[in-house]
Amino acid sequence: MEITQGNRTAEDESITICRRIQRLTLHLLTPTTTTGNNKLALEMLTCASRVKLNVSVEELSSYMRGKNREIQEAVYDYFNARPELQTPVEINKDDHRELCMRQMVGLVREAGIRPFKYMVEDPAKYFAVLEAAGSIDMSLGIKMGVQYSLWGGSVINLGTKRHKDKYFEGIDNLDYPGCFAMTELHHGSNVQGLQTIAIFDPLTDEFIIDTPHDGAIKWWIGNAAVHGKFATVFAKLMLPTHDRKGASDMGVHAFIVPIRDMNTHQTLPGIEIHDCGHKVGLNGVDNGALRFRSVRIPRDNLLNRFGDVSRDGKYMSSLPTINKRFAATLGELVNGRVSLAYSSVSVLKLAATIAIRYSLIRQQFGPPKQPEISILDYQSQQHKLMPMLASAYAFHFATFYLVEKYSEMKKSYDEQIVADVHALSAGLKAYVTSYTAKSLSICREACGGHGYAAINRFGTLRNDHDIFQTFEGDNTVLLQQVAGDLLKQYQAKFKGGTLAVTWNYLRESMSSYLSQPNPVTARWEGEDHLRDPSFQLDAFRYRTSRLLQSVAVRMRKHSKTLGGFGAWNRCLNHLLTLAESHIESVILAKFIEAVQNCPEENSRAALKLVCDLYALDRIWNDIGTYRNVDYVAPNKAKAIHKLTEYLCFQVRNVAKELVDAFDLPDHVTRAPIAMQSEAYSQYTQYIGFDP
Template identity: 85%
Template sequence: MKTHQTLPGVEIQDCGQKVGLNGVDNGALRFRSVRIPRDNLLNRFGDVSRDGKYTSSLPTINKRFGATLGELVGGRVALAYSSVGVLKVSATIAIRYSLLRQQFGPPKQPEVSILDYQSQQHKLMPMLASTYAYHFATVYLVEKYSEMKKTNDEQLVADVHALSAGLKSYITSYTAKALSVCREACGGHGYAAVNRFGGLRNDHDIFQTFEGDNTVLLQQVAADLLKRYKEKFQGGTLTVTWSYLRESMSSYLAQPNPVTARWEGEDHLRDPKFQLDAFRHRTSRLLQSVAMRLKKHSKTLGTFGAWNRCLNHLLTLAESHIETVILAKFIEAVRKCPDPSARAGLKLVCDLYALDRIWNDIGTYRNVDYVAPNKAKAIHKLAEYLSFQVRNVAKELVDAFELPDHVTRAPIAMQADAYAQYTQVVGF
């Protein structure tokens, strides 16, 4: 305020101290009876002449709307990608500490790393698998965003708009919860400010609100899904991300095969086709059922009332669709990996991600008899076994993020002399 002189009618107010990101100087701006010079109009896509006539270089409403959205989605793309970066840092700190920290063990034998405990594996290994899944999904999102900016293709603009809203919402919400899990997994040392979980958590927390509240963004995804669902029955086309709804939605909505519902062999459960079919079956059923519910309630409650009555269902639908996209991109990345050894490692991590997600929503699959009780039990058992297998390569998996010590900046995550550096920092 000492170095910025305001003009008459212009007021600036600082927003004050925030929970985090206080290096970003947020403020409020107010204009009172201020005339904006015509040279300062925000008129990139449209203009208003002195006599009040509107003109635009873009010929249609859809093109103008698409161009405007194209300017908004960049922030969501960046937040989704950045949130994965935060998740990589926090997972690296927690897993390296869990490999280093030894506690208890069999009688008269050396103590074991706490990552050898099944409970610690249950906390961190599915998270590590999710980190890889989100990495490939956001790389795909950045590629589609870049293509959109080059072409301004209407369909691509709409696709990237919905995809960026969904991935930003889903990933930032996941990372916010994962930061607390990582902190708890490191015990008291995780509570030390120098090990960064508190700072990461505070600075990242706003990601759930930046560029749109996550709950609102998920509603945008659900609305777009319903629009595509309606177009499907009117002979319309679907963009690539939604194509599974067009290509084989009828098969996903068919009654589950009672034979395959009982298959519990490892080869079947680790088959990408089974995994992706399961995700798509859930999304297709959620989409069909919420469309019917909205139609029913709108007759008595109106459009707004029906939407509000089905809101939790709509949010679940959006999350299910985003998980389906994430898995599809992960499976594709595994298939395209040129190195056999690396591909085997990625396949292991991909299988853990898929089966952990299925198990976390096993009630949905059981309710429609998509998975028989014995198969549900086999999924849970295999997911735990895959967590154990991923634990055996956890060091290599986090090292592959290539995060140097000056980026992680947590003493307990140092690749050498971690305890010595930690005790030195805290004054011992």
């Protein structure tokens, strides 16, 4: 019941009182009446008077890197002791490919690191090795991913015992280098549209692999141009029939196809291999194109976990439809997306480390007749780099959680966990790789002319990482998968269905998020409130819930006139925004959880500071959305902006410790401007000056 006082309500009076108390508190704590240069000086003095956090790099690093720290250090130590295996700044394509192969062989056969065994027995350890290898040379990390995640992963996850017994050891020790031949010239993301065919011949008990036209040529196949001896080829399985059709299409399946002679390394008959040539980046990986002309393989080379063909040509599967078999097949290949999301974070850490260390030592300008100041003391530089540093930490914990869920999935094969990992890996891969790609250019610009020097690595990192946004699923397509899953979960909620783990917050709070925002809390602007994890997470989830509800209404409306596909296309940008919003909510939830679980007090305080910056920076970047629905009042929006800038300053004060906690030694960063001592002398010596 509404109680009125003249033309004002009790609620209005409550809002006014709260506002006055907050304003009085602000006046008491922080003088705001000064103007001009005096105001700036007072604000800087107030900030400087705050006590700097005492962060233990060792404690924070130990908490972040966990039990797999040792295996990463083994990778780093191996290459530090073998300078001839380190990738030079200038190297041509062919030499880079051979070096990359030697690097992988050295790790496996000399250093005794067995990635394939780790992938099967301890996935977290495997992803840690990939991260470390990619820090040495991104081409090495990708080539290892092709050998073990893709070629090896397809054999182990899509095959059965006979395939594991025959191929496991050779894949593990690199006797059997292989490829993953899925993408075609005309088809990439639409895997069900692949046009390579595999026709069963019952007379010889063989499959005949054919490329029916040039559009079906396998394209961008890693390891194919030079080193691969086998390929997992994805093709439509065709069974002969006695009717006029001639053959029955059983859907896309995977087949092991030898492509080169084991002894001579000569290309086998019926197989045509061409080099895809020089690429924008990752030129240590030998991408090739494959065409098949009536290539015969034994029936046993069908990877038959989800579908098999008997000697007399009968098809057998525990899954009743082509779509179910296809979904099961792709579900087993999710480790590629997991590794890309995880590895992309390592690229972001590396770039942020180089840019921030340089920004700490580089001095420029300053007050008149006083020493120059570090460029990281400038608010503009903090605004570029500190939210990026916060994001690197946020992504670290989110992808660490993804790896844990993936490991759990491989042990239990629980349907809910499988669905959760599929959606989460798609979303994180898309979101993290897109963010990292943009950040690499920002890091280069933040280092001025020195960032343009190849020796300082930004160009190589940017070029090598760029393709992360495309392979293992184009980012736009992957975000659509996430949005599609969200809509299914939304419908399930109103039909009494269960929700996957990632979407739990929708079940718990969709109704409250869709109600009108509280006009009182919309005006709260105190620092304690803005830095409260509950407020931050509620804000992220409120935005996601509103986007989900509104796009569901739009889809229903447009479907009536445009059909399902037309409605989807009409709402596509809305759907992509929804997917990104949901993934940001998951990332923040995992970051908050990591802060709370950190056992050491100072490390926890540092992580809390970084987490607050991540959350408030994201809210400020989308402040228009919150203002449009009155979730945030004008005074609160202003307070969020002000606090975000202040948190950037606070994070700057511990930026050195935060990047040091990534534990990337100088021989791994390898950028002179990022050296922790004598950076400029290293730089000058590189171009020829005497020490």
